[in-house]
Amino acid sequence: MGKLRDKLRKAGKGHSDEQEKRVININTGHHDRHYAGNETSTTKYSVWTFLPKALFEQYRRVANIYFTIVAALSLTPYSPVRAWTTWTPLIIVLGVAMLKEGIEDYKRYKLDKEINNRQVQVLDPEQSEYVEKSWKDVKVGDIVVVTKDQQFPADLLFLTSETEEGTCYIETMNLDGETNLKIKKAPDETKDLSQLDLIKFREATIECEGPNARLYQFTGNMLLDGKTLPISPAAILLRGCNLRNTAKAVGAVIYAGHETKIFKNAAPAPSKRSHLERIVDKIIFFMFGLLFAFCLVTSIYFSQWTKNKSLQNWYLDPTDTEKEYSPDNPGFVWFASFITAFILYGYLIPISLYVSMELVKIAQSMGFINKDRDMYHAETDTPALARTSNLNEELGMVNTILSDKTGTLTRNVMEFFKCSIAGVAYGAGITEIEKANALRKGTVLDDRERPEAVKWRERFFNFYDERLMGDAWFTAKDPETVEMFFRLLAVCHTVIPDGPTNPEEIKYEAESPDEAALVVAAKCFGFFFFKRTNTTVTVRENTARGVNDVEYEVLNVLEFNSTRKRMSVIIKEKSSDKLLLFTKGADTVIYERLDPGYAPNAAMKESTSRHMEDFGAAGLRTLCLSYAELDKDWYNNTWQPEWVAAKTSLQDRDVKVSEVSEKIEKNLRLLGCTAIEDKLQDGVPECIRTLAMAGIRIWVLTGDKMETAINIAFACSLLTEAMHQFTISVYGVKAVEDAEEAGDKELAERLAHEAVGKSIATIKAAMEDKDERHQFAIVIDGKALSYALSKDLNQDFLAVGLRCKAVVCCRVSPLQKAQVTTLVRNHGDTTLAIGDGANDVGMIQSAHIGVGISGQEGMQAVMSADFAIAQFRFLTTLLLVHGRYSYKRISRMVLFFFYKNMLFGTTIFVFNGFNAFSGQFIYNDFYMTLFNVVFTALTPVVIGIFDRDVDKQMGLKYPGLYMQGQRNEYFNFKAIALWLLSSMYQCAIIMVFVLVGCNSTEVDRESGNPYTMWQTGVLMYTVVVITVHMQVCQVLDQWTWVHHLSIWLSQIVWFLYLIVYGYFPLFFSSDLYHLFTNIVAPSPQFWWYCLLVPCACQLPDFFFRMTKKQISPEDHHVVQEIQKKLKRAGKDVVSEAGQSPVYQQPPSVLAAIFGEQTTKNTGFVPPYDPRSKFYGLVSSGARATGKIETGARNPVLTHLDQELTDNPYRGKKKSALPALSPKGASGSKAGPSASGSSLPPVSEGPANGASPTGAGAMGVAGVPSSAASLLAGPTKVGTLPPVNGAGKPPGRLPPMGPPPSGLSGGDTMPSNNSDAPAPTSIPMAPASGSASLAPSSSLRNRLPPLQQANNPALQALTAPAPGAIASPSTDSRLAPPENANAQEQEILATYANAIKPTKH
């Protein structure tokens, strides 16, 4: 159904896309009627269409169709019940659902009305002045004036603004989620029109394409004064955007209302169905099956009975009968009886289930999730938001979380944190990552803020170094370079200043927070950028020469994109007339373009790259800064014309522009690098730890470099040292690189594909014989991922990925994010994708549950998500509290529904057996009908809303409870079967007790009357109602007043009904007339049976439950007991659980296995396992120590150790070594096998074995993303220095844990670090395998190269094949999936916006 609608929608869209071009006469006052007005409506229904459309919606549910059929059949003479008794509940059920729809739609209507009535200034051609009009009255062709911060009422052609250049700034947040301002430019011909001119401006006609959904495209011309002017997309202002920083903008309406691009893009809210709901469907089908079986039994028996027996039963007057009882026509009797039974046994299908579920889910999402104070973020004033209520219970079953990094795990608040200028590192701060790692090691870093640093602190700037602050840098090392460094920060960007031009109040509008951070840094260093015009940038420079306002002419801006990974500006200093090129970008691209002839470059390269390595290891985002002086003549005569040509070319413009850019961005002089911290959000590590304990796998999909991603992953506890970490990368696979170098793209691709395949196979083998205690993690880069996602590998990749606690995918594109999500999803795992940006939309939509981070950047992610939370850490509450509760509640509720209906329906069936299956029931049809909608309606709803097995704090304290949901313990076959089983035997008990004990030969009162049918019916019904409620009492875990109310009230209402309805006129009450008060209630037996039967029904259930709880308790039982114990001990559960950090309790799995030692977090590795392949590598000596081996060393730790000794500002050594340069320190520690000077630019080094640890990490990190490298071609690789093995200074090797006594191969050296008394270093064996077994990386370092080579994993991957660089291939098997087909290309295009560089 939904698909059909989508198709229709698309068809409709397609139609409008093909619409003829439109011709718009501007400002004539005449409006073409064919063009939509600006009145918009987002409502689903109108007053007239509400009934049919909303009804149609309801019938998308099979159950409703069924009940309507039943109701229709009840109008036939074969109905055993009165027709209104089937219609009433149906109408109630449909009515409630439709009422809900109606209310929702009314809300939309009100919002529409508010929007439609917004005011905007419209130029009135008659009165020649601006008049206020409502948005809805704006027509195509009108000229409107939008003032600052207003929204554009429609899609406009930008005519003029108040600025000279005819530009304005807009914010497109509502459209694409980007918060940065964009510049729009009016056509030159109209930009100078004054208001007066505009009034006369009638001659102009716009010819343009019809309305369409393409946000960034526009083709159209303006006919003005007989000239045809092309209109660029830059002159189109779209509805939904806000005008910023510009007083006024004037535009002509070209598309209005529903023809605007934002409406064309409006996607319906995601409609996802939960896992549980699909199971419900299955149960309903089962019930249908049962129903049919019952019907068959009934109808066959009855038709036979009628045929053979009825003639003898003269009291039925069988000779004078309607067809349905005619003994001569058993076929028809069968048919009629089937219909009768079909109606009769309809009670097997719970009619109110869906509507109750809906109610419950709305209550859960609106009442609990949206209102939860634990998920309210005060800083941004954002509460959590459930955008759909369909998926509440799905939140309790999540197996895998796929998370974006930037903005999701991190705050996306960039702070300038460190820098390296002219080979000297500045900045004393300690990142959270370092702190986290130090903490893990057991040391505490002194991160007290220094008082003198405070005054420098501001937004985007968290840096202090006394050598640079104030005027201090005038006397620092190499002040010229420092000055140039600062100047570059102040000039080389696309930031727009806003607000008062003083340093305290100025605001910067930047495309990305990184850029803003750099400009703010420049300001703090005394290079205050405060003015930008179209051609100039003005900076107030504080140099040794004094404070001067310097104006720079910006000649060209070579923009950033993800291929180029750099941006440049070419400026002319007005005073000196010198031409300068400033370039900032990724280390790799800058290093490639350094001037080899420029002496300082050589001196700085090494130290700068090492600093970048350090910064990266500390989780900082680094950018390399450089500049070049340009030859003026060459620039003016050669380059500039080429540039203009490229810029204006119509074909392949991007390629040409980047080619021309390439020509000028060369012979650069290195200045240094910056390091920006994107802080982790509060509570992320705790959150991830908790989630991990809840058995949830976490996949982080990030565009980051591998080593940054790994560091962040360690910092946020995603990767831990207890994990066996595998890395899959195609970088550094020698054969592939050879092939790339040789230019054989196909071969390279095939080799890379093979290499990835082998890596996965190796990992699979390594995992095979491990039990659950072994935690694994995989780190994979984007390019390898593209192969891993290919058809022949994805299943294997999935298999190993699912075995991992954590998977980190680096350098992935938005499309890949969605692909990975789909892959995991299709496996059957419940996936939750969380992200904040437009690039996460695909992922969010493909996951079972999409979660958007709200309150920060744009709304794109939130708009496509099912839930929105303000902080990543709220996931714990969302999943462990709301998800868990909702899952349990809804499963319990649904099961209860089926239980009670099965119980009730079966009593009807069994009784029918006693009346020859004639279709008679022992109950009255009215109260039979009310069974679902009144007497047992409230209780399940209350279960669904209020039940809680344990207090929510306990749910957080014992995250393992969550696994019950993952294993679907509450709603699996066994659970369902047990519930239905108990309904069956309870039904049996009821039938035996009532039909034997109260059969119609028995006398139940002193006055001698035997039982009669209606009396027995009331008795039976009463015990059913009581039994059903007793069942609830048994399964309930907590009793609040609501529970009491619903349970007791439901039963009381039943008795009240009996009494009250008994006094209704005979016509209505028929068999119930005075029945209860005069016949039923006076019988003592009635009350005795009401006590006995429910007891007898519940006793076995109670025994079973209690025994099960005793013998093999479920987790929540134990936690309930713990909770009880706490309470009994007088401790308040809430405060107890609430105050202790959740991740400290309870003892982890590992601790349970290995005892307390593991909780120390000191390089723990699971115990020796002789079957393990890679444990085979451990030398016997190492084992003999009997100590716990130091396993996978966190690379950050490694660097941190070094950093501690290097950086004079660190920790305890700060006072001791203030003047020691980092380089010196490092040099002095350099080991014997490789000297610091022989170090190749680390970021360019091929990743040896692509190990993320040690030096390998940096090697990989430097390699650009797959897309980039594919486009960059072989030239870049060609410039790489050939490196065999690890070119890394041994001094930087990870300090080992306890030195293995039997190991003597490595050089040891003293260390100051108490934790690492004897770091050992061995040059890494030359191995080019692309999979490295991380825990062994430090072990491997201790091994002789030969043994290393025996590592099958590595050996397998040492594919000796010549080759060339990888590039897109036509071989679909080998090609990365993004090239696989056109459809995906299309998706890629959709996300093109997101691929844009903002986050890098």
Added chain:
Amino acid sequence: MFPPGEEPPKDGPPGEAGLEKKTKEPANKRITQQTLPACKPVLEPVWVVFIFLAIGVVLVPIGAVCLYYGLKPVELSVRYDQVCVPGGNNRARESYIIQNAADDANLTCTMTLEVSDDMPAPVYVYYELNGVYQNHRRYVKSRSDMQLAGETSGLATNLCDPQEYLNGNNSLLINPCGLIAWSFFNDTYEVLRVPNGSGPAANLSISDTGIAFSSDVKYRFANYTPENFNPTLDSNRGGANLTAASGGATPQENERFMNWMRVAALPRFRKLWGIIHTDLKAGDKLNITIYNRYNTYSFDGQKSFVLGTTTWLGGKNPFLGIAYLVTGGLSFVLAVVYMVLRLYKPRKFGDPAALSFNRPAAPS
């Protein structure tokens, strides 16, 4: 009152009252924060055993009492359908009663019952039918409550079909209509008591009042003369008219008719026919004269004559008492089984080690 961290939101500084309103911070209500005070019954084993025992302790005595009173009443029953009528099988018997339908004398038979225990008055007289589907759907719905209650205008009697109109004649509406009334049981009984089995026989009067539910007499059945109702006895069947002889000439007078109209839930049922307000002593002989008119032979039904006394709990029926005793006993048994299981597999209450995610080496 509030647990820590649960205080109601504090009011902001007075000056910020306006701002306070704007915030989207959810209100701190117990209901939305899911911290409603709750009773959390977590049963320790001792409590489980206690509950089992308590159930047993409650149910068993009730069972004993119920059993006592369930066994106390005296019941005499005699099946007469086979012996009252000559003929080797039901077909023969059926044709006999059809042939002699007009002649009560030929349908009369006498049976003797000996009173085994003292039966203090009131002694209830029942007839028991077996094999009559009074609960057949066609039968159950074939009646008009409104008509029986005396309503004459605006009646919808179509449910009475096929016994809505006499002989299908639309002007002859049957009142009371419907199959139930139409098939009114029409056997009658007379009882002679021979005290101690040898004394002079005396007729025992059987009262036909006070046998129906008072509400039926009051509300459901009106005092009117039946029309077109079983005007002649159909020899194929039973189906009495409402006459003074059969217990009353109008529906409201005829309590046997009322009892007949209260359909039985199962095809084997008893209906109260009359009350003997005389004490019967053990050893008394009762000579019962049965006018055997009702045709149960066509469908092989059974007819019995039953005499019974009651207690406050009703007639003779040990089922309730036994059911209580069995359930209560089972509860005791379960308590023991539970204790044994607990001893066999003891577990510490609230032991975190019992958590599955804390248990070492979960092999799977």
